[in-house]
Amino acid sequence: MISLKGFIRRFLSDPVAIAAGFVLLLLILMAVLAPLIAPQNPYDLMQLDIMDSEMPPVWREGGDPRFLLGTDAQGRGVLSTIMYGTGISLMIGIGAVIVQGVLGTTLGLIAGYKGGWIDAFLMRLADIQMSLSTLMIAIIVLAIFQAGFDANTYADYAIIMLIFIIGIAEWPKFARTVRSSVLGEKNKEYVDAARVIGLPARKIMVTHILPNTLTPVLVISTIQVAEAIMTEAALSFLGLGMPTDRPSLGSLIRSGFEFIFSGSWWITLYPAIVLVVLILALNLLGDWLRDVLNPKLRRGDD
Amino acid sequence: MTDAAVTDRAAPDAPATDAIVETRGVEVRFALPTHFLSREKPVLHALNTVDIAIRPGESFCVVGESGCGKTTLGRAIIGLLKPSAGEIYFNGQRIDTMDEATRKPIRRDMQMVFQNPYASLNPRRNVFETLAEPIRHLMPEKSQSETRAQVEEVLDATGCDPSWQRKLPHEFSGGQRQRIAIARALVTNPAFIVADEPISALDVSIQAQILNLMSDLQDERGLTYLFITHDLSVVEHFGTRVAVMYLGRVMELAETETLFAAPKHPYTQLLLDAIPRIEGGSFDNPKPPGELPDPVNMPPGCPFTPRCAIAEERCRTERPELRRLENGAQVACHFAD
Amino acid sequence: MAMLDIRDLHVAFPSGKTTEVEALRGVSVRLEKGERLGVVGESGAGKSMLAFAILNLIAEPGRVSKGEVVFHGENLLEMSGRDIRGIRGNRISMIFQDPMVTLNPVLSIGTQMIETLKAHRRISDAEARKLYIARLREVAIPSAESRMDAYPHELSGGLRQRVVIAIALLTEPELIIADEPTTALDVTIQAEIMALILKLCRENDVALILITHDLGVVAEVTERIMIMYAGLCVETGPTRQIIKAPRHPYTAGLLKALPQFAGRGHRLYQIPGSMPPITALPPGCAYHPRCEWASAECKVKIPPLEEGCACFHPLDQTEAAS
Numbered sequence: 001m002i003s004l005k006g007f008i009r010r011f012l013s014d015p016v017a018i019a020a021g022f023v024l025l026l027l028i029l030m031a032v033l034a035p036l037i038a039p040q041n042p043y044d045l046m047q048l049d050i051m052d053s054e055m056p057p058v059w060r061e062g063g064d065p066r067f068l069l070g071t072d073a074q075g076r077g078v079l080s081t082i083m084y085g086t087g088i089s090l091m092i093g094i095g096a097v098i099v100q101g102v103l104g105t106t107l108g109l110i111a112g113y114k115g116g117w118i119d120a121f122l123m124r125l126a127d128i129q130m131s132l133s134t135l136m137i138a139i140i141v142l143a144i145f146q147a148g149f150d151a152n153t154y155a156d157y158a159i160i161m162l163i164f165i166i167g168i169a170e171w172p173k174f175a176r177t178v179r180s181s182v183l184g185e186k187n188k189e190y191v192d193a194a195r196v197i198g199l200p201a202r203k204i205m206v207t208h209i210l211p212n213t214l215t216p217v218l219v220i221s222t223i224q225v226a227e228a229i230m231t232e233a234a235l236s237f238l239g240l241g242m243p244t245d246r247p248s249l250g251s252l253i254r255s256g257f258e259f260i261f262s263g264s265w266w267i268t269l270y271p272a273i274v275l276v277v278l279i280l281a282l283n284l285l286g287d288w289l290r291d292v293l294n295p296k297l298r299r300g301d302d
Numbered sequence: 303m304t305d306a307a308v309t310d311r312a313a314p315d316a317p318a319t320d321a322i323v324e325t326r327g328v329e330v331r332f333a334l335p336t337h338f339l340s341r342e343k344p345v346l347h348a349l350n351t352v353d354i355a356i357r358p359g360e361s362f363c364v365v366g367e368s369g370c371g372k373t374t375l376g377r378a379i380i381g382l383l384k385p386s387a388g389e390i391y392f393n394g395q396r397i398d399t400m401d402e403a404t405r406k407p408i409r410r411d412m413q414m415v416f417q418n419p420y421a422s423l424n425p426r427r428n429v430f431e432t433l434a435e436p437i438r439h440l441m442p443e444k445s446q447s448e449t450r451a452q453v454e455e456v457l458d459a460t461g462c463d464p465s466w467q468r469k470l471p472h473e474f475s476g477g478q479r480q481r482i483a484i485a486r487a488l489v490t491n492p493a494f495i496v497a498d499e500p501i502s503a504l505d506v507s508i509q510a511q512i513l514n515l516m517s518d519l520q521d522e523r524g525l526t527y528l529f530i531t532h533d534l535s536v537v538e539h540f541g542t543r544v545a546v547m548y549l550g551r552v553m554e555l556a557e558t559e560t561l562f563a564a565p566k567h568p569y570t571q572l573l574l575d576a577i578p579r580i581e582g583g584s585f586d587n588p589k590p591p592g593e594l595p596d597p598v599n600m601p602p603g604c605p606f607t608p609r610c611a612i613a614e615e616r617c618r619t620e621r622p623e624l625r626r627l628e629n630g631a632q633v634a635c636h637f638a639d
Numbered sequence: 640m641a642m643l644d645i646r647d648l649h650v651a652f653p654s655g656k657t658t659e660v661e662a663l664r665g666v667s668v669r670l671e672k673g674e675r676l677g678v679v680g681e682s683g684a685g686k687s688m689l690a691f692a693i694l695n696l697i698a699e700p701g702r703v704s705k706g707e708v709v710f711h712g713e714n715l716l717e718m719s720g721r722d723i724r725g726i727r728g729n730r731i732s733m734i735f736q737d738p739m740v741t742l743n744p745v746l747s748i749g750t751q752m753i754e755t756l757k758a759h760r761r762i763s764d765a766e767a768r769k770l771y772i773a774r775l776r777e778v779a780i781p782s783a784e785s786r787m788d789a790y791p792h793e794l795s796g797g798l799r800q801r802v803v804i805a806i807a808l809l810t811e812p813e814l815i816i817a818d819e820p821t822t823a824l825d826v827t828i829q830a831e832i833m834a835l836i837l838k839l840c841r842e843n844d845v846a847l848i849l850i851t852h853d854l855g856v857v858a859e860v861t862e863r864i865m866i867m868y869a870g871l872c873v874e875t876g877p878t879r880q881i882i883k884a885p886r887h888p889y890t891a892g893l894l895k896a897l898p899q900f901a902g903r904g905h906r907l908y909q910i911p912g913s914m915p916p917i918t919a920l921p922p923g924c925a926y927h928p929r930c931e932w933a934s935a936e937c938k939v940k941i942p943p944l945e946e947g948c949a950c951f952h953p954l955d956q957t958e959a960a961s
Contacts, residue, residue: 189422367825510907539898576830578855
């Protein structure tokens with residue numbers, strides 16, 4: 001198990017990790033502080049002026065210093081919408097992973113420790129779940145939801161729906177990872193020692209085994225956040241994700257898409273760049289984390 | 303010695319009155335995983351009718367090679383496994399069928415030390431937490447300060463430094479971890495400890511330290527050990543009585559001096575011959591490889607027949623029971639005297 | 640000229656960005672044709688390191704930082720890749736502790752043996768088959784022909800190790816390096832395997848370097864031993880003599896700690912403390928913190944290996960003095 005000092009040292013010695021971490025931090029801060037630092041509040045209808053629509057970025061002809069990256073079709077500043085949008089994307093990503101994580105870890109723990117038919121049942125359930133594409137299920141569910149409720153209800157519940165759908169669809173990944181860790185730990189003698197004292201199975205699972213399975217969970221969490229954000233972006237792009245008045249990065253890309261050919265390319269481009277950078281940073285960090293926490297790749301001085 | 307001089311078929315060692323731990327007819331069978339469509343259900347016989355009685359204060363050693371069932375026996379006695387047949391007694395009470403509530407107080411008195419010091423301590427818990435857990439679970443009446451005092455006492459008794467309490471297992475060497483594991487086994491003041499190959503994973507110079515520690519603790523606290531090992535030289539030095547196991551059965555059971563001076567079972571003799579000697583010379587005659595019979599499909603007679611130098615037809619069909627010899631040893635062989 | 644001459648071998652590993660620690664700190668030993676040498680030490684002493692260094696198999700990031708391994712006049716450490724491959728598995732074979740590591744689990748035994756032969760010899764399949772069946776018989780594997788197509792996991796540990804020995808002998812090597820070949824085996828199987836190795840080495844005049852922590856095995860099988868401690872050889876000489884009259888305090892301590900030497904019920908002799916890791920070696924003699932005869936000199940200077948003993952106060956001298 002790597003020590004905290006060793007972890008920090010490894011981080012500081014890897015330029016990729018530092019860059020990815022820095023970028024991620026920046027994006028998170030930007031999202032969290034959006035209400036304070038965004039030039040405008042793009043969702044405040046009082047602030048919008050349709051005359052401001054489709055203005056190019058400030059360095060181009062026709063640009064306006066109020067809107068550094070230009071405006072979209074409704075006159076909202078692209079920079080501001082990106083700031084708020086990143087927050088929504090992150091919220092959905094992290095929320096979904098929390099749902100996946102809790103559900104998957106619990107089921108994986110039970111399957112691994114109990115074994116037998118419970119394990120078989122849960123793993124077959126996981127297999128079935130994994131063979132159904134998340135995107136496909138999400139599309140079906142969201143389409144039904146959208147059709148069944150009016151736009152306002154949809155808008156209110158969209159974010160929760162997305163978190164839960166993506167969360168529930170992806171629990172098998174966590175379950176499998178935790179289960180294989182549990183299978184490995186179950187046979188170690190410290191678990192025997194706990195049984196010798198007579199600790200009940202539940203207590204052994206949670207207090208002894210669970211903490212020792214968390215390392216792989218941490219690794220896949222980062223990458224799963226990236227995946228959840230991408231899934232949500234794809235859904236939004238298809239029109240099934242976040243509504244246009246509370247857009248995530250994906251919905252922003254969508255709403256700007258039709259304007260690419262009419263010339264206002266900045267409406268799509270900048271949100272797209274931010275989305276790519278966010279996903280890239282998360283993936284790089286996740287990869288780095290996997291290498292650092294892998295006991296077989298440890299260097300002697302950690 | 304004529305047959306008449308050999309005493310009766312031995313009942314299990316001295317009846318239960320003074321034994322601290324006793325097993326009667328214990329069998330452990332494992333069903334092997336099979337294809338769900340196949341008709342056969344192979345069963346691994348890990349323990350086949352084992353009767354032993356361990357007296358208070360002794361170091362009862364169980365020796366044998368891999369597959370003999372010694373670890374299974376230890377685990378069955380301590381409660382990690384349920385025997386498929388037979389009974390296990392602790393201080394006269396039958397423990398293998400007890401429910402957890404009744405067994406809990408008895409767990410204070412029975413503890414275990416495991417073989418692998420690198421796996422027997424939870425890597426995420428510091429030493430104090432690991433040692434306090436048995437007290438918290440089995441002796442909930444103890445207060446926080448009493449718990450702390452007991453942990454410190456046991457650390458001191460095993461040669462561990464009190465500063466170790468805040469540290470994690472990976473900060474210690476194998477020998478140190480084994481001391482901590484022994485401390486954990488002592489923390490509830492048990493009367494009986496099952497030690498499953500406690501020194502096999504340690505370096506030679508550390509083995510002596512740990513053995514001495516276990517010896518000292520036994521003298522100070524009146525402990526009874528069930529010492530499981532494959533190393534006969536340790537048994538000779540440390541054990542009071544020895545049971546030699548082969549394929550789930552006890553082949554010979556005797557006082558240590560008796561066994562080493564005059565081993566009666568052919569397997570015991572083979573084991574003793576195989577020990578490399580400092581004076582040399584025992585490896586000069588290569589022997590053909592011993593074929594171990596299949597523990598799943600055990601032949602009816604004596605399990606040692608394929609490797610036995612004095613085996614006869616009778617051995618293939620009739621299984622010898624443990625019988626008591628004149629010198630006090632019990633041997634499972636048709637021809638021992 | 641000795642068959643194998645290891646001169647002042649140092650193996651180093653990087654520690655942090657700029658420093659290195661040495662796992663072997665200057666080991667020298669000679670081996671004659673057909674001679675059996677035991678290398679004894681505890682884990683971390685460097686004995687496996689020595690074995691790998693001989694065949695230039697030290698894996699990155701470690702490296703041989705100094706010294707030579709001269710085999711029949713040629714330095715193995717400076718050979719080209721092609722030349723050293725002609726030596727490994729051919730003129731010098733290695734046997735490891737875990738046969739499942741040496742044997743490829745997805746190939747049958749027969750295939751692996753043919754592979755070994757054909758790697759070093761121009762030989763037809765039929766010829767190779769005859770050769771290795773003969774070898775398998777030599778290592779007393781029952782029904783050798785039918786075992787040919789067996790996979791390693793179908794054999795017991797003892798049989799697997801016999802197959803490994805057979806493969807090691809296939810190419811009629813001059814030297815076998817056996818790294819803890821029987822540590823993982825039961826004691827009766829160990830006796831069989833060691834007796835087999837001993838017989839084959841004697842009959843075929845093959846030299847043996849046997850690496851182990853087990854003094855008993857070494858006493859039975861080897862003619863000379865070297866005791867390793869913290870990357871250095873601390874004592875070397877004829878096996879019988881060293882065991883009867885060890886001169887280095889560590890050797891004496893190891894022997895005294897064996898249960899065979901303690902009276903029944905008496906405490907075992909224990910060497911206080913433990914071997915320091917190579918990253919935290921004390922100055923001077925690495926053993927001095929545990930040694931009851933350590934003097935001021937021992938704490939600052941590393942004793943050179945003289946007359947087979949690396950100690951400023953070898954036991955025969957201290958006893959003579961007292």
